[in-house]
Amino acid sequence: MQKIGLSELAASLGWIASVHEDIKLFGIFAKEIGVSDDRFSIIEEEYYKLIGSLEYMITLSETLRLNVTPEVAKDGLNAAKRAIFASDRESGIRGVRFNILDLGILRSSLRDIVMAIEKELRGRRSYSLEPAILPYYDALGMFSETLDKFPASSREDIEHAGKCIAFGEGTAAVFHLMRAMEAIVSGIVALGGLSANPDKEWGKLLSDIGRHTESLPQSNPQEKALRNRWSACHKNLYHVKQAVRNDTMHPKQTYTTEEAKQVFDSTRAFVRELATLI
Template sequence: MSSAGGVQPGKLWSLFDMLRAYVSEFFFIAQLIAEMEKGGGISNPDVVKALDISSGATLEARLAPIWEKIISRDEDDSKTIVLKLPMSMPSVEAQVQRVWRAIGSFTPPMSSNQLSEILGLVTDLRNRIQDELPAHKMYYVRPELVRYYEDKDQFGNRVTERFPNSIPDIENAGKCIALGQDTASVFHLMRAMECAVGELCTSLQIPNPDREWGKLLSDLHAKIGAMPKDKKRDAWSECHANLYHVKQAWRNSTMHPISTYSPEQSKDIFQCVRTFMNQLAILI
């Protein structure tokens, strides 16, 4: 089933978006169903007008202004009805097709049996909506975590431009924090760090960047020791200290199968890796 303004997986919807996309159509469907099921007790003026066939107009023509709020014609097949809903609900759409065909098949004057048939179809439409809605799940992200999910440049433009290969892991690390997958976030951060370390080794001509981090740190320390004693050397020393801290506190622990991280820890690590990679982007 196609739908107008369909829900995009991986995209956050605000409560306003959800209400705007869902409530108006569903409210009208529910109202129309309720009013039509009342039969002789119909009170909604639009529905009364729609069912008033004394003018000689077909029921399809009389209902068209109402149904246009919730359905549209398929671009390739004018006989096919498409629900204006932002999610796939196949059985609901199939029932809408039945209701619409039934409405289109009746001509004035409409008998009580014909009205009862339509009302039976509408009742089944209501039941199908109630059956299908629970299958569509939404995940609530707390407002303070939305930026972790949506921001593209989580670590800033400098890191994005200098370490483009690390961006997917950085973005996924943020999404994991937003979705409560804190240990998974740290794994992604470590992958981003490995990308940055590779660039570091290339910049300082340290061979075999895929070696164990302890050996890389030893070579980095030697390279820094050979630098002139100035502010740049101090910056590299700070970079070395931060990388050592990553190795000891994060990387080794993360590789352990029972290691888990709390939301506070994952956010702290996220910020520390951000600081390290921004510093490294300036140095190299």
């Protein structure tokens, strides 16, 4: 599965189609007044916008492993890069012109790009993610660098959990989050010298964390800060447990996307706090 920006695709295709139409209309006009097609020109800013659009189409179509579109776009880009720069004597505006051969290649390529990508994408299925849900697709970024302190397996499960949320698979997301939590809480067991089994005894783990927190001294600001961080870990782990841990393995239990997002956010809060203790 590949991620693409629909706005970038729409903008690039729109500009490519616009320039093609301009060349086409100029050709009709030039024929009527009896001048050569190679009198066609565009201003420098529009030229570089066209170059950027063609380069984007090459990158995108190669990423999507399309067969025809990349080659057609490369033909157009090569022709465009052979442009001739010149400034208008009266206005001083710097413009770009093409020789008659390259203008023909460019016109054909711009037309063929639109036709080719439409045909090649016809058999593909695409999904659109709303801006509010998009961060979950790249879930690791929502954790900053805190996950570097935990087992690699937890990173993989959190990444998959985020993608499940992005595509509306709430139940699958929660299962991935619980797998990640089982790997992560082992760190707090070792850190506090606790006896609970993080795979099975979350209730006992919470009790152990509570007792450990109460046993910590608080005679100075540093000790109080440490105690507060342990207390925050206890609270955040409790929120995760209450939300899902006791029922996750029940075969009929399901979670909506919103419920999975709540579990995700609770997990993130716990991980961030735990990372300050490691």
